[in-house]
Amino acid sequence: MTLWLIVRKSLRQHLLSTVITAVSIGLATGLLMSIVAVKDQSMRAFTNVTGGFDAVMGSRGSKLSLVLFAVFHMDKAPGTLTLKDLEEIQGNRREIKTAVPIVVGDNHQGYRIVGTTRGFFDVEYATGKPHTVRAPGRLFREKSQEAVIGSHVARQLGLRLGDEFKPMHGVSYDPNAVEHSAKYLVVGVLEPSNTPADHAIWIPLKGAQNMPGHDAEVSTDISAILIKFNSARQGPIFADQVNKGTRDKTVAMIAPEVTAFFQRFEWLRVVLGAMAAMVALVGAGGILASLHNTMNERRREFAILRALGARRGTVFGAILLESATISSLGVMIGFSLYAGFIAAAAHFIAARTGVIINPLEPNLVMALAPVAIVALGTLAGILPAMKAYRTDVAENLIPQS
């Protein structure tokens, strides 16, 4: 209680330096927690939103591009596959449980139009959860110019059942691009799944292949095939066989590819983590400097406290408690910054990819970083505390005869 009174008074007397130091510690804490948490949670979230598929087959090219293109609707297809390729895959009942073709080449207001079969919606994107259409909507008919739209697209573009739209050529929005003459009727809106499916417009495979303006010679080509294996063990073996045994096709395992993608940015995490550690050190240095600078003016205060009976250990403890309090205040500021940063990151990632990360998901860094930073801040108080400890009572009590 007495220590706390001494600390409270000192913090109030040196309010500006307390606030500045606490904010710098808060920045370090917030930055450190955000870097680790955003990376971990995004990796977990992206790895989990495979749409229920295990792998993607596409034309020979980058595996990552293939995954980003087919699953996250983000990149361009490296090439196309033929109808024969699809039939071969679908005929491989020994290894393949489901193979769903997709064709991508058009967009509406920047949202990709993906041609596929109704089989896509039968695959469970999470255990026991296939994609479903909000009542009173329904799935498109395979041979009609009908569309089912993702929940995010419906919300952003204000599309509703019965609305019509004309697809535009290209996977990205270009106001000068050719608008196809075909009109598509919205017959269903998907229930939100927190997967990239929410961010696409789904039309029948044949519709995408035969879009007016497309080259008739390639009207049976497909962009990629989403694959679900009979067993998880078969995936890597099958992928290896295709990747080594053919020259025109690539099979990319979705989850390992996403993990590898995030691991490519490990260096960035290390750099940002090091920067956060530097900021933490600067904050700790700030505590040391601000407390140390006040020691001279506080000598008389310590001498008076000692004259009242406070032991050397008491004034030593008061300074350590003060440095721990400043760093704890910093950690609290850090949590606020972290909450703001991760909420913004979650919003940004959801808006761009449809992948939802949980800002409140517990992460070890949320326990370790505050403890480490409070410990560091407390350690920074040792030097000033030693100075307070060594304060000579008689010398600093005035007057002396």
Next chain:
Amino acid sequence: MAAAASMAKAPLFVSWEMIGMNKGKPPSTSRRRCINVPRMPLLEIRDLRKSYRTPDGKVLTVLNVPGFELEERQQMALRGSSGTGKTTLLHCIAGILSPDSGHLRLAGHDLPALSESFRDRVRAVNVGYIFQTFNLLQGYTCLENVVLGMSFGRGGEPRFARTLLERVGLGDRLDYRPSQLSVGQQQRVAVARALANKPKLVLADEPTGNLDPKNGQEALKIIREICEENSAALLLVSHDPAVLEQFEDCRDLAEINRAMQEEPA
């Protein structure tokens, strides 16, 4: 000689109970067995010496007290002008300074033999100190200053701190800071703080030195009354004849401290 012999038998260890930290609990049986031991003075000094080294390398003896005693509840004034070692003497009695040699027994504790930590504890429990410049903590309110005066001894008790401030006429200034008070009021806060730990001995170093005669007399009256009410002994040092003449028991510091009669070594 007898006193010196009794000091030689002083225990080598110190318990909280001996310092006065048993908080009103009945004394232990061993203490009751000592009931027939002749009563010792509250403060007893024998052959106390304290010297400093001057910048030119000489050793300057500031204190040389062959003998001095103060009984419980006794109020004594010491006449001493500037440079007579009065603050050094009071600091030694309070345990703030450690003497070079000699014996100083306060409330049964041989202070020079104790560790600094124990001396702090003895001071926190047994001594109240009124400084000439009050030494109030500027960032703290009157109430907080007084509460701190008791925090390191028997524990903080805001109600008693409030009572003391009311007793010195500052009941309506509890939340004022020292800078918001007059000099006389600051002195009264210092008096309340010195009494806050219910000390056995109050040391007052020129307590009226910064006050005008009227406020000085008033402050002195309060100090003496409160010490009496709280059964505390008072050792006051001053060079003001108006203060000293009010004490029946008034001694010249130069008589007690022989250091002033010595040549620098």
